[in-house]
Amino acid sequence: MQYNNLLVEAQDSITTITINRPKKLNALNQETIAELHDALKDANKDKNTKVIIVTGSGEKAFVAGADISEFAHFSVKEGANLAGKGQELLFDFIENLSTPVIAAVNGFALGGGLELAMACHFRVASDNAKMGLPEVSLGVIPGYGGTQRLPQLVGKGRAMEMIMTAGMIDAHQALNYGLVNHVTTLAELLPLCEKIASKISRNSSVAIAAAIKAVNANFEDGTDGYKVEIKAFGKSFGTSDFEEGTTAFLEKRKADFPGK
Structure with a gap:
């Protein structure tokens, strides 16, 4: 299947899905969310795929957030529908997928980007990665599961601080918090994820x-x-x-x- 915002490559029991909106720092819009759902669904159905890796194109960003231009003028009802549909279509979908999904966090993972990474089964980050939930600086809160998954991963106090300050943490702090499993160089990020995926693929x-x-x-x-x-x-x-x-x-x- 051809996608407008994704690159999909399957090799050696691993399907790598790359979010490819470099001019927008791979920000999530509704089309990209729908495409991610379809790509993940197809990979999950593929008997040859044992592990899925999700990453962003380029060296700057995994996903720098949601595409604010899409919802800046939404009503209360439209905002609630945006969050509800997004959670069902992508974030909850990933979390409950039967095929393991690894987030290869290359650069900024902010807002919806961090929420996407947290929905994956675990995360590996490059040493230039920056992570945060800056939504309150826009007068809104995380709407794709961020207020629920972040406390599960880092604890309530740390999650409260990250959400309330709208600040970013670097990869090594994320490792210390337990938000990511490993930190490596940008050049070694995908090879490390593939090495872990290869180990997983040998099991049932x-x-x-x-x-x-x-x-x-x-x-x-x-x-x-x-x-x-x-x-x-x-x-x-x-x-x-x-x-x-x-x-x-x-x-x-x-x-x-x-x-x-």
Whole structure:
């Protein structure tokens, strides 16, 4: 599929989706959000894709925020619809995707950009990355899950400070906060993500999908994550991947998971 705002490349069980709006510092507009949904959906359906990497084009920005020109004159109802539709179509969609999604944060990840990175299953940053939620400086609040996911990742106090000051933190501070898993040079960012993705791809995709669901359950109101884990654990025993994984272990060889 051809996209106006994305570049998509699939190679060696990894699909890399690059947001390609360099003149706008890869800012998210509604078209880009819709395209990201479609690209992620297609990659998730592709049996050859074991891991998805999301990044931004160029060296300056992952995603520098939402495209403010699109919603500067919205009404209260239009603003609520923008947030609701965006969360459903992209941010919640990524979080609950059965294929692991790694955010390769190259440069600025601000506002909707940081919210996009936080919706991914984990994040790796280049050492020039800057992250923040500056929405209150515009008289609005984060609307794509930022007020919920940031406290989950860095703690309530740090999240409150970042949101209230509208300030940015650098990559090493983000690493210290637990917002990103690794920091590396810009040149090594994608190679490191691909190295991690390669390790992931050698494991059972069925088990990984179940693990994603179980981990996410811990953050869902009214859901007992332990019960979700127990059920998913039990279901694992009925999969071909379990049969192959245990057989390979007993035979002292590497598993060749069928993915079912």
